[in-house]
Amino acid sequence: MTDDKATLEALDLSVLPVPPGLHVLELKVDDYIDWSGEPALRVQILLDDATDIPGAGEQIDELKRAIHNQLHKHRIPLFPYIFLAKPCELTEAEADCEDSSD
Amino acid sequence: MIDDLFIQAQLLATIDQRRPKQANLRRAISAAYYAMFHCLIHEATSVQIGTQHRQAPFRRILGRAFTHSMLKHVCTSFGGGALKSTISKRLPAPFVVPQVVKDMSNSFVELQEKRHLADYDLTERFDRSDTLNLIDQARRHTQAFQNYQLSDEKRFFLACLWAWKELTSHP
Numbered sequence A: 001m002t003d004d005k006a007t008l009e010a011l012d013l014s015v016l017p018v019p020p021g022l023h024v025l026e027l028k029v030d031d032y033i034d035w036s037g038e039p040a041l042r043v044q045i046l047l048d049d050a051t052d053i054p055g056a057g058e059q060i061d062e063l064k065r066a067i068h069n070q071l072h073k074h075r076i077p078l079f080p081y082i083f084l085a086k087p088c089e090l091t092e093a094e095a096d097c098e099d100s101s102d
Numbered sequence B: 001m002i003d004d005l006f007i008q009a010q011l012l013a014t015i016d017q018r019r020p021k022q023a024n025l026r027r028a029i030s031a032a033y034y035a036m037f038h039c040l041i042h043e044a045t046s047v048q049i050g051t052q053h054r055q056a057p058f059r060r061i062l063g064r065a066f067t068h069s070m071l072k073h074v075c076t077s078f079g080g081g082a083l084k085s086t087i088s089k090r091l092p093a094p095f096v097v098p099q100v101v102k103d104m105s106n107s108f109v110e111l112q113e114k115r116h117l118a119d120y121d122l123t124e125r126f127d128r129s130d131t132l133n134l135i136d137q138a139r140r141h142t143q144a145f146q147n148y149q150l151s152d153e154k155r156f157f158l159a160c161l162w163a164w165k166e167l168t169s170h171p
Helices: A005-010 A057-073 A087-101 B002-014 B022-049 B053-063 B068-080 B099-120 B128-147 B152-169
Strands: A024-033 A039-047 A080-085
Touching: A005 A057, A039 A057, A057 A080, A057 B068, A057 B099, A057 B128, A080 A087, A080 B099, A080 B128, B002 B022, B002 B128, B022 B053, B022 B068, B022 B099, B022 B128, B022 B152, B068 B099, B068 B152, B099 B128, B099 B152
Parallel strands: A039 A080
Antiparallel strands: A024 A039
C-alpha cells in the first residue's frame, strides 16, 4: 500500500464516483515503477464475483476515468495502472501457488 | 490485421473452459496490445500518406519509424489531458483533448505495461477478468478512435506520434 496521503485521499472508495451497478469490494493502491522506469501507481480493484466483465465494460471505463480524473484533480502526476480481479480468481491463484509448491 | 488480432486475443482469453492457462492469457494481452499499436501507426501514416491500397507500401515503411516508448510518452501526455505548457500555450485556446483520444491513449499506456509484464515477467499472474476487460476496452476504444472525425485535435495527436521527441526538447 502506498503511504502517500494525497494519493490515498484521492482514491478513497468513499469519495470515488463508482458507477451505479458496479460492485467494488476493495481498492488497493501501491507505488509502482513501470517498464520504462517511470514512477507510477498500481491500483488493484476487487470486483464482486457476480460481475459480468464484458457487460460491465462501460461502467468499468467510467471507474477508470474517475481514477484518472481524481489523480489529475489532486495534481498527482502518476499514471494509474489498474488491475481487476474477482475473489474467486484470487482463490484460484492461491491454489496455483499450492500446486506449484508440490 | 487489427480486427484479426482482437479476434485472436478474445479466442485465447476464452479458450480454456475452466481455469485459464497463463500462457493463453499472456498471449491474449500481447495480441490486444499489438492491435492498438498497429492501429495508431496505421492512423498516423494514413494521415501522412493517404489511405489508398496502392499507398500501403509507403505507410508500411514509415510505420517502421515508430517506437513503443515514443508512443507511450505521447499517450501519457494526451491521456492526462494536460500537455506541456510549452506546447499547449501555443495552441488555440481552449485546446481540449477529445475524450476519444484520452480513452485511446490511456488504454494504450495501460495495455503496453501489461503486455510488457505478460511477455517478460513470470512473477506476474494474470486473471481472466482483467484480461477480458483489457481486450474489450481496447477494442471499443480503438473502434471509437478510428471512427472519430479527423479533427484538428486528432490530426495534432497523430502528428505528435512522429514529432514528440523534437517537439518536447524545445524550451
